[in-house]
Amino acid sequence: MDAVIFEKMRVELDGRLVLEDISFRVRQGSFLGVIGPNGAGKTTLLRAMLGLVTISGGRIEVLGRPPGRHGAEAHVIGYVPQRETIPRTFPASVADVVMMGRLCCKGRTRILSRHDWEEVRRGLELVGIESLAERPIGRLSGGEMRRALLAQALCSGTRLLVLDEPTVGLDLPAELEFYNLLRRLQHELDLTIVCVSHDLLALAGQASELICINRMMHVHGDPQHVVHSHALREAYSCEFDFLAGEIAHHDRAGGAV
Amino acid sequence: MLEYVFFQRALVAAVVVGLLCGLLGFFVVLRRLAFIGVGISHSAVGGVAIALLAGWSPGLTAAAFAILVALGMFWVGRDRRLSEDAVIGVFFSGAMALGLVLLSMRHGFQQELFAYLFGSVLAISGGELIGLCVLSVVLGGVVLTVFRELLFIAFDEEVARAYGRPVDAMNALLLVVLAITVVAGIRVVGVLLIEALLVVPAATAALWTLDFRRQVAVSMGLGAGSGILGLVGSYTFDIPAGGAIVLVAVAGFFLSLLLRRAS
Structure with a gap:
């Protein structure tokens, strides 16, 4: 069964065409990586999927319904936004921030x-930070903070997890640790994961499928196919020489990045 | 002084307004709504002027006018070509100018205008006090009911939207409650100083704790405490009540700043 379906989806923002002719499907339980250069429309794609931008053409279906039409079931989709920092003085504990993820399963009285x-x-x-529950949210390390946001996205019966550059600003060990956690949760909770990153190499080692976009869909397939495809060169155009070097390095390392 | 009924009423009014402003102030500080608070309070002058000219109830008219201005700022502020503070500046100066022009058309209202600019808590009537208490309980109840929604929006509006939270409705609700609170508080400390009750206790509380429950409790306590101490000081030294209340709150802020720096 397909958890996410995009058919010829098109988005215009302020009269400017940002995405066009985007078609792909994400099978239940798989891990889709969305890559593309900066400004390619990756975040817009996620926002369209979450019902935060109106599409101007085509069709999107998320867990059997159009985006933003899940009503009381909104909590089955978890969202980890791109976020490098949280103000140090934000007056809530880690547990309070995670609790925000449960508000959408509460009725009007909102009594916890x-x-x-x-x-x-x-x-x-699940994300291994139960000992930090009472810590103020602004006083976490980058890796701990991402885990807290992940817990927020997972604490309400989540079936689809949507992540936007979840490891930006993390060092390589922390990034690997985060992706390993993500993959473990994918299997433990039978999650479908859609993750956006400009970091091709990080995602190529983790996702079960990749799509590459740069305003249009350039390629969709398994990571090895995508990484070596001609279309990737088109999507990244001028960045490709730089990338090619890194991909060669990546292959020599046996895909262990 | 406690034997005087007017003083008892003033004391209750100052405590109730201090508690309510302390609660709302938590969100004013957290969401950087301080300038919106200034805008709402000053635009109330327009509402008061309309009421005085038309012979309507100044409190209700000012509240209705303040809600309209607050929602106007909200809707126009959504235009991405404009920054929020510019929109507030337009609405607030416009509403205040309207008030001044309307008041100039009739003579003899200066004294009443002064009561609104500087507050007149010692002149509050029994009926007004009951109204103020009921209103405060209702507004406080509304804010506490949706407290975690507002906290979520303050934390990440985009994620709250993605989870189907009624973000726009909550933001509008916060502004309406803020507008009513400001107008209620104007009775106690006046248009020029109500902002202090919204910002100072909450800012002081933020110096002491990073837990929102404690911050709200400290902020409400400081608001009420400033009201009591300020009124007693006002009576003892024969100084204006509104100014005395705000000075106590501000003194608490700087004292906290010193203590927290030292520790």
Whole structure:
């Protein structure tokens, strides 16, 4: 079954064509990496998927419904935004921030129950930061902060996880650790993952499928196919020489990046 | 002084407004709405002028006018070509200018205008006080009910939207509650100083703790405490009540700053 379907999707922002003719499908339980150079429209693609921008053509279906039409079921989609820092003085603990992810499963009274706090605790355990529950959210390291946002996205029966540059600003060990965690959660929770990054190499080693966009779809397939395709060169155009060197390096390292 | 009914009423009014402003102030400081607060309070002058000319209730008219101005700022502020502070500047100066022009058409209103500019908590009536208490309980209840929604929006508006949270409705609700709170507070400390009750206790609380529950409690406590101490000081030294209340709050801020720097 397909968790996400894009058909000839097109987005214009302020009269400017940002994305066109985007078609792909994401199977339930797979990990799709979306790559492309800076300004390629990757974030817009995610925002369209989440119902945050109106599409001007084509069709999107997310878990069987159009984006933003999940009503009381909105919580089955978890979203980890691109975020490098959180203000040091933000007055909430890690547990409180994770709890925000459960607000969409509450009724109008918004009264939190013991069950909600148990789910928050479970979310923190899933990402391995239960010991930080009471720490102010602004006082975490970059890696811990990403885990907290991941817990927020996972604490409400999430089936589809959408991530926008989740490792930007992290050093290489922290980035690897984050992707390993993501892959473990993918299997443990049977999650479908859609992850955007400009970092081709990081995603190529992790995702089960890649698509490369630069306003248009350039290529869709398994990472090895995408990384060596001619279309990638088109998408990244001038950046390709630089990339080619890094890909060669990546291959020599046996794909262990 | 406690034997005087007017003083008892003033004390209750100052405490209630201090508690409510302390609660709202948490979001004013967190979401950087301080300038919106100034804009709403000063635009209330326009509402007061309309009320005085038309012979309507100044409190209700000012509240309605302040809500309209707040929502106007909200809607126009969504235009991405404009920065929020510029929009606030337009609305707030426009509303205040309207008030001044309207007031100039009739003579003899200066005294009443002064009561709104500087507050007149010692003149509050029993009926007004009951209204103020009921209003504060309702507004406080509304804010506490949606507290975590507002906190979520402050943390990440985009994610809140992605999860289907009613972000626009919540932002509008916060502004409406803020507008009513400002107008209620004008009775106590006046147009020129109400901003202090919204910002100073909450900013002081932010110096002490990073837990929002404690911040809100400290902020509300400081708001109420400033009201009590300020009124007592006002009576003892025969100085204006509004100014005295705000000076106490500001003194608390600088004292906290010193203590927190030292520690």
